[in-house]
Amino acid sequence: MTDQTPALRLEEIVKTFPGVRALDGVSFSVMPGEVHALMGENGAGKSTLMKVLGGIYQPDEGRIYIEERETVMKGPLEAKAEGVMFIHQELSLAQELSVAENIYLGELPRKSLGRVDWGTLYSRTDAILEKLRVGFNARTLVGELSIANQQMVEIARALTVDAKAVIFDEPTASLTDAEKVVLFDVIEELKREGVGIVYISHRMEEIFKITDRISVLRDGSYRGTLNTAETNEDEITQMMIGRALDLSRNHEHLDLGPVALRVEGLSCGHLFQDATFEVREGEVLGFYGLVGAGRTEIAETLFGLRKPTAGRIFLKEEEVTISSPIEAIGMGISLVPESRKEQGLVLGMNCRDNITLPQVGDLTAGPFVSDGAEISIYDQYRDRLQIKSPSWRATVGNLSGGNQQKIVIGKWLSMRPEVLIVDEPTRGIDVGSKSEIHNLLRELAKQGYAVIVISSEMPEVLHVSDRIVAMYSGRIMREFTAEEVTEDSLIQAISGITGDAA
């Protein structure tokens, strides 16, 4: 990073959409062999900047330089020809085609008469896959691969060209820890080859582990670049949101009520086994573990979406069987699901209708739904949860992630549940809204709800929980109180290291 020319340089990029200045003179550069993090809240302009770079949007002002040569990106093909490759968060692979066909899609090696040169195709692909040290080969069908391996295919695609810069957009969102290690090795390898890497992520841990420099965007404008070694999480967070995020450990002591939910020896096939725990009124119980440890599956079983193969569930010390969401809702169990957009919201509907969705059957005046009753429920939860929406008529799909999540939470609070299960409460939500959601969860416990929070983010679990259940591979390894838990013991428990006190 001394007197080299940058692999990629963006200069004073401006992009406006009707009513919004999405990018306001952003400059940004990546050196060859550098991992450069691009950070900012959702809506700060990261994706827009990358779309400008990828030729999907044309900038209103500003220039793009590849190795100091000014370049106009007319479309994704130009970007690829210039050696700028993107690894997207959402995978774009043809599930029914082989790995090799996906990697060389659009430029399959040919023989005469337009026939595909399968031999060359497979040998070239296998050479790339070897570099990535993956456990599948060129002929494997993409649909048969795990999400992590599919991501490896995307990365392999980037390696087919002489890439000058590779952009990783939230690459670890769906990866397990072991898979992350492989990914980081690959990034390391690319670095050694002198490729400039842009790394977009919300995960501080990763950012500090693998990047060399960090650039921060806020509200479409450039806030500065720091050397990773010379900064810390607080400083970055402050740059991103303009103030510090409180993720201190939870030290509150709440007055606990009676046991709201007790689970004994609950199992569901190979997904999870022998889960025993309880949650009291006025308490937040955190579930921590890796993706696939069985946390979400336990929640889904409690909500009647899965049928348990063994075990008993007690609500207020009364044994119950729950075989559908309808029954669960009737018993006072509510689930804020892991993926808001797919499982939680009807995106095309307005805010009010989404909040009243589960109880619209009770809000009638004669044969018709009562407008007034619905609006008053909406108003009540808008005020209570501070939902920021121009009116109840606004389409939910147009709200920010944080407000969408509040709508889902409001939907379930309006059903007056006894037990509220929240799966990944702040996934895909910007930093500012995160702390609002955290405060809200604490507040709900204070009001006497029994709250179960499932999260993959350790600071979050530590921040909101009164007790923490650590899961590993379908089993509850250990239970901690907020006082006794340490980060080390928690990590050990979710990695299957039993230790002394298990």
Place this chain on the structure above:
Amino acid sequence: MQNDTVKKLVRNGAIWAFILFQLVFFEVAGRWWSLSDGAFMDMDSMLLLLKQSAPIGIIAVGMTVVMINGNIDLSVGATYALAGIVMLDSMNWPFMQAMGDSAIPLAWLFALFTGCLLGLINGVIVWKTGVDAFIVTLGAMLGYRGLVFMYNGEQPTYHLNWTMVDFAEASILGLQTPAIVFLAVVLIVWLVMTRTIHGRNAYAIGDNREAAVNAGIRVGPHFVLNFVLIGFLAALSAVAFYSGSGSVNPNDGMLFELWAITAVVLGGTKLTGGRGSIIGTLGGVIAIQLLRRGLNHIGAQTETVNLVIGTILIAVLFLDRQLNRKGAEELKV
């Protein structure tokens, strides 16, 4: 967010703007370019237009509901024909003949029951097997049409009853029975879709089935209810039409499903569910019928009509897509 309202306005208003354009265009073309002697926009021809729209219009209303719900029904044309046959044939049964004119309501009931039953079969299969509605009703379309031919071979089924004909041609304020039935159906189903729990849930299921299930909505019964509704409406359409004509050909109602879908889509309903409106469909139905009459009015050959409608359908959907994509790009910011 004001954008939202504007978008909705454009989306819902487009079909009516198109109708207005047609009215003006055909009037001007007819009068000033002397392509026709009469006026295009006279009251009688507009009332007639509504009557002619009724058979497909009534079915299109049902199709709107099924499509908002995220399904489709291709069997309505066959259901229409079968319900017509049941109605007319039942009038020939000895005990019905013995009843004289009081058999008429009974014949109607038989027809409507047939429609409901066929719809129920579709709905239950879609619910219980989980097979896509497109496939299920494609099979039903062939199967029900098979029943039509089994009933009377290639022969038409007929029964002329003048009381029934009088009823079908009765009119209030110039609106004949089929037109009144059509407008009543539009009004009632519009209320159902915009004001009732069933309507709300149908939209929710069509937009995001998983979220609807998670909110404790029973998806299956809503599906079945909507298939029964469209079956009923296909039969009602047959009742309104065949009461007057008195004769069913085994090929009657063919392509009705496609005309209904065309009208529904022109009216702004999304093919994948979750969005659409009954009033929009009313617009779609009128727009198609207007186009037929209009082209006829200015002396275009009848053969060109389908070509023009097909072209317009694609153009409209293209415009809709452009409008929505513009919106989507802005929102991502």
